[in-house]
Amino acid sequence: MNLSDYRVSKKFKLSGISTDDTGKLERDRAERETAEIGAKLTELQDRLYAESQQSLLVVLQARDAGGKDGTVKHVFEPVNPQGIIVTNFKVPNEEDLKHDFLWRIHPHTPAAGMIAVFNRSHYEDVLVTRVHNIIDDQEAERRFGYIRNFETLLASRGTRILKLYLHISAEEQRSRLQDRLDNPEKNWKFNPADLKERGKWDEYTRAYEAALSATSTDAAPWYVIPADHKWYRNRVISQLLLDTLSDMNPQFPKPEFDLTNVTVGAI
Amino acid sequence: MNLSDYRVSKKFKLSGISTDDTGKLERDRAERETAEIGAKLTELQDRLYAESQQSLLVVLQARDAGGKDGTVKHVFEPVNPQGIIVTNFKVPNEEDLKHDFLWRIHPHTPAAGMIAVFNRSHYEDVLVTRVHNIIDDQEAERRFGYIRNFETLLASRGTRILKLYLHISAEEQRSRLQDRLDNPEKNWKFNPADLKERGKWDEYTRAYEAALSATSTDAAPWYVIPADHKWYRNRVISQLLLDTLSDMNPQFPKPEFDLTNVTVGAI
Numbered sequence: 056m057n058l059s060d061y062r063v064s065k066k067f068k069l070s071g072i073s074t075d076d077t078g079k080l081e082r083d084r085a086e087r088e089t090a091e092i093g094a095k096l097t098e099l100q101d102r103l104y105a106e107s108q109q110s111l112l113v114v115l116q117a118r119d120a121g122g123k124d125g126t127v128k129h130v131f132e133p134v135n136p137q138g139i140i141v142t143n144f145k146v147p148n149e150e151d152l153k154h155d156f157l158w159r160i161h162p163h164t165p166a167a168g169m170i171a172v173f174n175r176s177h178y179e180d181v182l183v184t185r186v187h188n189i190i191d192d193q194e195a196e197r198r199f200g201y202i203r204n205f206e207t208l209l210a211s212r213g214t215r216i217l218k219l220y221l222h223i224s225a226e227e228q229r230s231r232l233q234d235r236l237d238n239p240e241k242n243w244k245f246n247p248a249d250l251k252e253r254g255k256w257d258e259y260t261r262a263y264e265a266a267l268s269a270t271s272t273d274a275a276p277w278y279v280i281p282a283d284h285k286w287y288r289n290r291v292i293s294q295l296l297l298d299t300l301s302d303m304n305p306q307f308p309k310p311e312f313d314l315t316n317v318t319v320g321a322i
Numbered sequence: 323m324n325l326s327d328y329r330v331s332k333k334f335k336l337s338g339i340s341t342d343d344t345g346k347l348e349r350d351r352a353e354r355e356t357a358e359i360g361a362k363l364t365e366l367q368d369r370l371y372a373e374s375q376q377s378l379l380v381v382l383q384a385r386d387a388g389g390k391d392g393t394v395k396h397v398f399e400p401v402n403p404q405g406i407i408v409t410n411f412k413v414p415n416e417e418d419l420k421h422d423f424l425w426r427i428h429p430h431t432p433a434a435g436m437i438a439v440f441n442r443s444h445y446e447d448v449l450v451t452r453v454h455n456i457i458d459d460q461e462a463e464r465r466f467g468y469i470r471n472f473e474t475l476l477a478s479r480g481t482r483i484l485k486l487y488l489h490i491s492a493e494e495q496r497s498r499l500q501d502r503l504d505n506p507e508k509n510w511k512f513n514p515a516d517l518k519e520r521g522k523w524d525e526y527t528r529a530y531e532a533a534l535s536a537t538s539t540d541a542a543p544w545y546v547i548p549a550d551h552k553w554y555r556n557r558v559i560s561q562l563l564l565d566t567l568s569d570m571n572p573q574f575p576k577p578e579f580d581l582t583n584v585t586v587g588a589i
Contacts, residue, residue: 124404243575
């Protein structure tokens with residue numbers, strides 16, 4: 056498993072990365088390793104929270120049934136809920152639309168010490184909008200620029216940004232959507248509108264390729280995560296988180312006060 | 323372990339509940355049971371989130387080093403971070419103080435489908451303020467009324483409210499604060515101001531007794547959780563969460579659309 060293989064460069068094509076890659080790992084081993092990494096993430100996040108100087112923003116994008124919810128559930132479960140906030144971005148509401156497209160995003164960026172996860176994000180505004188011709192190519196290009204500037208601003212205040220596209224095949228999406236139809240406990244997740252979006256598979260491919268290559272920067276890189284196999288997806292994302300948090304290297308802070316000779320007396 | 327023993331009634335005294343109660347449980351067994359309950363909480367919260375009709379608000383109050391952070395970490399870890407938001411309420415800022423004391427609280431109450439945990443809460447405004455004579459008894463009584471009305475409003479929109487006072491002894495607090503001094507990784511948690519508050523032990527006892535008995539209602543009961551033993555504290559709180567969520571009995575929703583004869587085609 057070489058993570059740099061999954062990093063988005065200027066001229067990349069989604070077809071260049073296999074949706075069913077398993078990095079030559081077996082499932083059992085991958086799951087064991089994900090659990091081991093989980094314990095390390097717990098510890099690193101403890102330090103991140105205590106230090107309260109840096110923060111981490113994880114952006115999750117995917118096609119419908121791509122595994123965003125499952126990623127949040129399985130990869131971020133070891134993390135103390137006190138130190139993480141997950142925001143689901145839905146279709147912009149009437150008030151949102153009275154503002155620039157980053158207005159509704161900014162309040163949810165992570166404070167120092169925190170991890171923020173965006174389940175969908177400002178990238179919807181250069182994906183759905185583009186596929187549905189709500190914005191034209193020129194506007195998309197302008198928005199790529201706004202996004203790069205916005206993410207640079209976040210980075211300037213100590214926020215590390217990790218952007219993940221969960222990469223599934225058309226066949227895997229078919230199987231997962233069909234499962235929502237067949238499994239009564241999943242019926243509520245099925246939305247007929249998803250089938251319409253599914254029909255625009257190739258348009259989404261092009262929109263993703265354009266958006267990801269235009270906004271994958273050193274400050275905020277995009278990774279394309281092979282996601283047909285959930286266990287491999289979890290393994291790769293856990294590793295990315297571990298590498299990122301290790302590199303951030305948060306430290307328990309020094310006490311703000313001189314604690315020499317302080318003792319706690321009885322009452 | 324009879325949970326009703328810990329529920330706050332009109333005329334209760336903190337001294338009536340032992341801080342080191344263990345409900346005749348052994349530590350090993352309690353920890354095993356807490357883990358088993360955790361798995362059930364995961365499932366119930368899945369349903370709560372999917373149903374998106376009801377919500378749960380857990381209010382945590384305690385003296386310094388009472389175990390609020392540890393409770394969040396250990397009891398709520400099994401919960402999918404997507405469905406839970408923990409809010410830490412600090413000292414009100416300048417803007418907060420330009421509003422009524424519930425203004426800064428209201429935005430953080432849980433949306434349908436969510437669990438919200440308040441690590442400290444609006445109760446600080448009838449505790450710290452009272453011990454430090456920032457408000458008098460009449461104002462405290464008025465605030466108890468505002469709080470009861472506010473919590474009734476939340477309940478009217480489907481929010482279940484569980485309020486927990488983590489009950490530790492003066493000796494246990496001494497030991498935990500001393501540990502923050504002795505353990506370099508915990509130094510950052512030590513604040514000399516905590517010693518000043520500790521000196522007002524009895525005043526806090528009276529303020530807690532007044533606040534809890536005045537605001538423990540059917541819609542939003544207070545429980546006093548014996549918390550000298552963290553493993554017992556976790557066991558009791560897990561059970562309360564399980565009983566509450568089981569009683570709420572959230573259900574996976576019916577699909578909004580007629581799914582008969584829908585299939586997902588190939589691309």
